[in-house]
Amino acid sequence: MLDTKLSPTMPAAEPPSPTQRYSKHIILTTYPGQSGIDPVPLEWGAVDAKSRGPIVVSRSGNLVKRRNAIGAHGGSYSIYNALAIAAGDLDADFRPDLRNSEPTFNFQWQPAWADKTKIVSMDPFGHDIVNSYREELELGWDIRPTMAITRANMKLAEIGEAVRDGRLKVDGSIVVDSSGEVRVTKVAVEPVWYLPGVAERFGVDEGTLRRALFEHTGGSYPELITRPDLKIFLPPIGGQTVYIFGPPERVSNENVKLALRIHDECNGSDVFQSDICTCRPYLAFGIEEAIKEAQSGGSGVVIYFRKEGRALGEVIKYLVYNARKRGGDTADKYFTRTENIAGVRDMRFQALMPDILHWLGIKKIDRMLSMSNMKHDAIVESGIKILERIPIPDYMIPSDSRVEIDAKINAGYFTTGKQYTMEELAQVKGRGWEKWEDVTH
Ligand SMILES: [Zn+2]
Numbered sequence: 001m002l003d004t005k006l007s008p009t010m011p012a013a014e015p016p017s018p019t020q021r022y023s024k025h026i027i028l029t030t031y032p033g034q035s036g037i038d039p040v041p042l043e044w045g046a047v048d049a050k051s052r053g054p055i056v057v058s059r060s061g062n063l064v065k066r067r068n069a070i071g072a073h074g075g076s077y078s079i080y081n082a083l084a085i086a087a088g089d090l091d092a093d094f095r096p097d098l099r100n101s102e103p104t105f106n107f108q109w110q111p112a113w114a115d116k117t118k119i120v121s122m123d124p125f126g127h128d129i130v131n132s133y134r135e136e137l138e139l140g141w142d143i144r145p146t147m148a149i150t151r152a153n154m155k156l157a158e159i160g161e162a163v164r165d166g167r168l169k170v171d172g173s174i175v176v177d178s179s180g181e182v183r184v185t186k187v188a189v190e191p192v193w194y195l196p197g198v199a200e201r202f203g204v205d206e207g208t209l210r211r212a213l214f215e216h217t218g219g220s221y222p223e224l225i226t227r228p229d230l231k232i233f234l235p236p237i238g239g240q241t242v243y244i245f246g247p248p249e250r251v252s253n254e255n256v257k258l259a260l261r262i263h264d265e266c267n268g269s270d271v272f273q274s275d276i277c278t279c280r281p282y283l284a285f286g287i288e289e290a291i292k293e294a295q296s297g298g299s300g301v302v303i304y305f306r307k308e309g310r311a312l313g314e315v316i317k318y319l320v321y322n323a324r325k326r327g328g329d330t331a332d333k334y335f336t337r338t339e340n341i342a343g344v345r346d347m348r349f350q351a352l353m354p355d356i357l358h359w360l361g362i363k364k365i366d367r368m369l370s371m372s373n374m375k376h377d378a379i380v381e382s383g384i385k386i387l388e389r390i391p392i393p394d395y396m397i398p399s400d401s402r403v404e405i406d407a408k409i410n411a412g413y414f415t416t417g418k419q420y421t422m423e424e425l426a427q428v429k430g431r432g433w434e435k436w437e438d439v440t441h
Contacts (some may be wrong), residue, residue, distance in 0.1 A: 027064060029222040032229045039068040044194045044231060045116030049125035049132035055192065057234055058142035060093050070223045071234030073144045075190045078236050095142060098130050103149035105185055105248045112358035118382070120197025121352040122189050123147070124359055146190040155181045158284035159291070167288065174246055174294050182291060187242040189356060193233045201351040238306025240356060245301070246294025252361025257298035261286030261369035264307040264348055267314065275398035276321065276430070278405050282392045286369040289390070293367065303356060311347040329430035332422050334407030350378035357384055371413040389414045403430040
């Protein structure tokens, strides 16, 4: 029988004593018919921001009754925001001063912005809060941008090499100089979910989606259950960033070519250049090809999604690395190792990914710099054509990452090269830990 008593060394948890920052009365949740509950009207899929209505998610002051969304701003950073308030560094009623923060480029309105089947995981008007809701902001409403558009210069070692090797030329505009400095327009996007639309993408009913999100976040966000009238949820997850090379207005122009890479975060490779996978090399290749396309009159886009380690996170990823290396790291067992530890091989769910492409007004992709069948299928099923798929060139694949890439190719990833059988995959081996004694002693 299960012993439900607390261990003697573990004192029973006492309820926290409320500090003077909060009243003793805690509003745990709200209900649709409750007195004073009057959400700001919001019609997802409306033609413009004004008729759609602002997203109001703040619980500060009287807004708790007027909210029309569940969750909090900032994606995963909403927790740091709460910490800053707890620590007394930030006033709970703080309102941002948004002067001069407006976009550096004015993206043209696209029909998808008003289509509630095309965009369900971001606010299509999230970049233009200051213009759209000026009056409400002046009245002290807490309405915040969920997108930001800026411009920057960036410098990648691989782009410098591409210039030195003559694969890229300095044009003074996109590639600024021979060191490989590049000009880029960037769009950062935080997640804003329209729950009926998200449920539809996953083929589940909205109630099941709400229940799963509530239960498996430790009972967070009870309004997912008690407020079926609130259709918007700002989930505590990472967002995405669009990197545009060349004039941003060309992205939606069907008459010029578009090269595009969708890249999912892999911090160990992307930033620290671990050689166990092909992430950073493929990212660098994507950027190089995007620049090339922009230089020849087209457009180049790289979109970076915060979905570390196939959205399983780095702890799971390293556990899998250990299991791979200790179990004889062969490509035939690559996916099984992940499934053993995570229960699934991948949690990235590309179903929501095409939203940003529709927001940008992309109708076709001439050169898709990705081998992923999941990304390909999600994009094509959402109504965007892919004309050509470009695998990572062989010379860019680090030897220890052959295990990963060959396993992926066997599982259906696109290739113009060799597709291995399971028997052959058993021969594709990664590096072991044999030489590590030199480091640890
Ligand atoms: Zn990686």
